[in-house]
Amino acid sequence: MTAIKENSTYNANREIVLNECPVTYVMSKIGGHWKPIILYHLLSGSKRYSEIKKAMPHITEKMLIQHLKQLEADKLLIREAKPVVPPYVTYTLTESGKGLQTVISAMADWAFKDMGKVRI
Template sequence: MSGAPRTGPYVCGLDAAMDVVGGKWKSLILWELRQGARRFGELRRGLPGVSERVLARQLREMEEDELVHREVYPVVPPHVEYSLTEQGRSLYGALESLGAWGRRRIARIGAARLDVEHAGG
């Protein structure tokens, strides 16, 4: 990543939105951060299957896209917390209807869910 938010060009609003939440983990990271700040280890435990490398990259990209705030506390050992920015909270709000659609699909096709706690996302 260049360190700056992506700026298009985009075909439509959905294209611009998917640019920042595309992939498996970003929407799930939003889901994990919806109730408040989390440390890296807490996020990793809350996202079974994500590697440390992938999670770090996704968080860095989300920070560049101004969805996630990274707070570093000057203590030893370093303490870092991630939280949603106003932009991240608004994006999560927009994704809630997509999550509701997904829950209806799960019910309709009788698909199993990995974890009822994470099914809201």
């Protein structure tokens, strides 16, 4: 999981900001190129790995797995694997993950307004 150099200003500032700033806390959970999209696709219900993959043509498998693991570690989703071959793995949002819907909605509202795409 990529060891962290403790004695760097970058990480010092990062920690300060994470502890002090709820916005940055949220960013650390759902930020990056792909995590919001993954969450979006799961908001409509559980999906298996291959379904998420098909829904996101541009993401590489490495990035997809990496972010799914991260989201699982952050307790935003749950991974369930059936012991069959070929593998059957589903991903489901936790309550915490579902709670992000209001956040995402607020962001979407502002975004569409800001992009001048709102018509009411």
